[in-house]
Amino acid sequence: MPNENYIEFRVHAGLEQVRLVGISVRAIAEQFLTVARAQLIELCTVEIATNCVKHAYDGISDGELTVRVVPEGDFFVVEVRDSGKAIPTGTFGDNRSPFDFDPKNTDSLPEGGMGLALVSAMAEQSDYFRDDDENVMRMQFSRTRAVEVTDYF
Amino acid sequence: MPNENYIEFRVHAGLEQVRLVGISVRAIAEQFLTVARAQLIELCTVEIATNCVKHAYDGISDGELTVRVVPEGDFFVVEVRDSGKAIPTGTFGDNRSPFDFDPKNTDSLPEGGMGLALVSAMAEQSDYFRDDDENVMRMQFSRTRAVEVTDYF
């Protein structure tokens, strides 16, 4: 029996829609997790959904975006799907952190390429895979672990 | 060109899902309308979605519910769809108000049958129709009209 306790959002792949889905996902996450954790979940959802709009569908404006939230069990799961271009192999799971900069050296600071690194760091588990012709990013956030922002990086 | 500025929720038709969709719809509505108006929109959405669970799908637990929010133009539109039983003819648009009671006469007070009346009163426009094998309730809330709670009934 499939898990029935999910909320699925379908929207046109645009930045305004990403904002509204982010706000909704946070409101739902706040029902299950602390406000600070819910903010991180909104952030990760927005990062991945923004990538769909900017990279997967670049230019082509008639794409659709699906975000599925499963607030059940030990994990709060967020799955983002698009039917655009696949992420180039090796992009996700790349080990170099953009946050490994020297704060005194302005040239070393990242202006982009931070989204996937944030998700890898903040989700307890994150996986990217293809499902038929869709790209799926699946993020799992622990509901029991109490995480401090200072735990990251 | 279809309006692309929508958020569509798909969920299993259950009361827990109705709650989460209600909370999400309110969070989105708050981006466009006052907090008080957003609360009314949550209420109407929950009333109609609850009817889907309780009446349209009564007993049959494997139904799906679709809520589409279109926050564009002069109206904030919420459309609730299910593929269960149709509302019996004459139920919606019934003119007798359950709120037409005598406050001093306890027997005259309504214990049910208030949901559709609330929606008729609070939405600037509400329409029920069948679309293929689906039931659709379409509610439109004015974004410009500033409504006081005391304006109703």
Add this chain to the structure above:
Amino acid sequence: MKLEDNKCGNALVIKLVGDRLDAAAAPGFKETVTRRIDDGEDTILLDLSLVDFIDSSGLGALVSVLKRMSPAGKLVVCGLRDAAFNMFRLTRMDKVFPIFPSQAEALTALEA
């Protein structure tokens, strides 16, 4: 939804511990309060200060328990937050249920 009982003099104070009195919560609420009434409680104060959403099912449950009271009994509510108060006004139930800002004010009125 959890309910917390507390006897204050003659009055039974029932506090709703949960933020929604909706279709999911209404049956349990109705059953518990009905049992208290049937057990003989005739002065009941419902503290709704944690509730920020009431729908028509929740309101129907409130009306049900009101109807269950004996004619000489008293059922009042207190602590309504904005959304809950709006729901009472919207449906004219503010003319049916005596409404007090706080438990203290409700209890004073019930004792008078």
Add this chain to the structure above:
Amino acid sequence: MKLEDNKCGNALVIKLVGDRLDAAAAPGFKETVTRRIDDGEDTILLDLSLVDFIDSSGLGALVSVLKRMSPAGKLVVCGLRDAAFNMFRLTRMDKVFPIFPSQAEALTALEA
């Protein structure tokens, strides 16, 4: 996103009027602030007190404008709300940007 400019002594105070510095807002923000820098402003205070969401695109725009400053220039931020402050800490940008609680405190420090 709207930006409000305000000159205070040598410093240009730029207040972000909007609650999100995200991928939709970042390009406009970056363009406007870059123009001010190119026009010669070299002491800039960004007031983020209305912002309750910053994503990596917003942060990228902040880094961009920082890189645009002349080596002798100063760019500081103030008024960070919880979510924004967390984003700075998460990404170690709190070690890069001088952060002040309020405009007044930032301005005092900039004048010193």
